[in-house]
Amino acid sequence: MSDYLNERLNKILPRLISDDFLSGSGLGNEIAFHIFEYPPEDELRVRDFLPTLLDHLPKQKPGLKFTHVNLFDFVIDHLQGRGYLEKALKMQREKGDQAVEKALAGMLTADKLAAAFVDVAQPDDHDLILISGVGSAYPLVRTNSFLTGLHKFLGKKPLVLFYPGKFDQITFRLFGKLRLSSTLGSTTKTGKEEHYYRAFRLVP
Secondary structure: OOHHHHHHHHOHHHHHOOHHHHHOOOOOOOOOEEEEEEOHHHHHHHHHHHHHHHHHHHHHOOOOOEEEEEHHHHHHHHHHHOOOHHHHHHHHHHHOHHHHHHHHOOOOOHHHHHHHHHHHHOHHHOOEEEEEOHHHHOOOOOHHHHHHHHHHHHOOOOEEEEEEEEEOOOOEEEOOOEEOOOOOOOOOOOOOOOOOOOOEEOOO
16 A cells, blocks of 8 residues: 555544534535545555444544445345346346446436435434445446435535545546546536536545
């Protein structure tokens, strides 16, 4: 792990347990969505870090109610619960990834995923929501459109998303390469880049 990433990871716990962070102090009218972006090649390092973070949160902030959702596992459970997982796997083997993505598009819209996510995460019962597994869930879940779908459900609830790519508080670039539209979760037909402004970098 690079020293720089290690320094940033070590700043996460103090940030999450601070009263200012949990209360949304200083955000004005903005929602409390925060992104911890990191180089995709450090994905396994971040995965190894998460159990330690989850273990230390209640020790450092007794009484803190939080939940962690792996986005990939969430999508798998979502499909399985609706009887689509085996069908999707069969289609992937026979017709490929694009056919599966197209077939599942209707049930994996931003609004439907957001509503299902709320049922799992139960934001009213928690002070903090953590999300990982973004890279594994692509392209079935697009970060920009998913976060947009969560706006009306989470309000001021603090949410932290661990993101393997680049985020500069204007643009998401998954894996440091893909330019994703804030509306559609993909580049526009003209190639013009659209931006997502309603999130903050967790650690500079």
